[in-house]
Amino acid sequence: ETGVTQTPRHLVMGMTNKKSLKCEQHLGHNAMYWYKQSAKKPLELMFVYSLEERVENNSVPSRFSPECPNSSHLFLHLHTLQPEDSALYLCASSQDPLSHNEQFFGPGTRLTVL
Amino acid sequence: RKEVEQDPGPFNVPEGATVAFNCTYSNSASQSFFWYRQDCRKEPKLLMSVYSSGNEDGRFTAQLNRASQYISLLIRDSKLSDSATYLCVVKRGNEKLTFGTGTRLTIIP
Numbered sequence: 001e002t003g004v005t006q007t008p009r010h011l012v013m014g015m016t017n018k019k020s021l022k023c024e025q026h027l028g029h030n031a032m033y034w035y036k037q038s039a040k041k042p043l044e045l046m047f048v049y050s051l052e053e054r055v056e057n058n059s060v061p062s063r064f065s066p067e068c069p070n071s072s073h074l075f076l077h078l079h080t081l082q083p084e085d086s087a088l089y090l091c092a093s094s095q096d097p098l099s100h101n102e103q104f105f106g107p108g109t110r111l112t113v114l
Numbered sequence: 115r116k117e118v119e120q121d122p123g124p125f126n127v128p129e130g131a132t133v134a135f136n137c138t139y140s141n142s143a144s145q146s147f148f149w150y151r152q153d154c155r156k157e158p159k160l161l162m163s164v165y166s167s168g169n170e171d172g173r174f175t176a177q178l179n180r181a182s183q184y185i186s187l188l189i190r191d192s193k194l195s196d197s198a199t200y201l202c203v204v205k206r207g208n209e210k211l212t213f214g215t216g217t218r219l220t221i222i223p
Contacts, residue, residue: 040122040215041215042116042118042201042212042213042214042215042216043158043201043213045210045211048210056210058210090157090158097208097210098208102148102160103160103211105157105158105159106157107156107157108157
């Protein structure tokens with residue numbers, strides 16, 4: 001099993017749809033993250049979970065709703081998105097959010113909002 | 115001013131050449147520094163951490179200059195497989211990682 005997996009890899013949705021992105025890590029890490037990567041912009045941290053508890057929410061619009069049912073799984077629920085939300089959504093994990101440990105990224109979900 | 119600034123490139127460099135990237139950061143309280151590599155349409159992966167004394171890993175050398183608040187990455191004897199986007203990453207204490215926009219490198223045969 002690869003370290004961090006994400007599904008789906010590609011998603012096209014309309015503005016009225018509801019969809020969910022899934023992330024799973026097989027590394028035994030305690031922290032998981034959602035990032036957004038748009039063209040010509042740096043990675044933007046959206047949410048941080050530590051031991052299934054949300055520890056950071058970077059002023060993300062409520063149309064993005066994270067869920068962390070256990071330390072290995074992380075979801076991002078999407079509803080009534082806007083075209084400007086089209087981007088690559090990357091999940092990452094690390095041993096814990098406070099240390100200087102490396103973050104391991106999943107392959108990302110490329111989202112297109114029509 | 116951006117927290118982490120990098121020259122976006124692209125840098126087009128012949129195979130075998132030496133190439134260097136710089137990155138500047140705005141917050142003097144930053145404590146941890148990293149270079150990540152992101153291949154086209156792939157996820158970022160840690161290339162190397164950057165230590166105060168400078169560090170080397172094979173053909174790659176990273177340097178930190180705290181006084182001037184910049185980090186550098188030097189790639190010697192560049193290979194075609196070095197073509198990627200190189201992300202400068204900074205961390206302040208226990209806070210989040212802050213990424214630069216990346217420098218795109220293409221090695222030309």
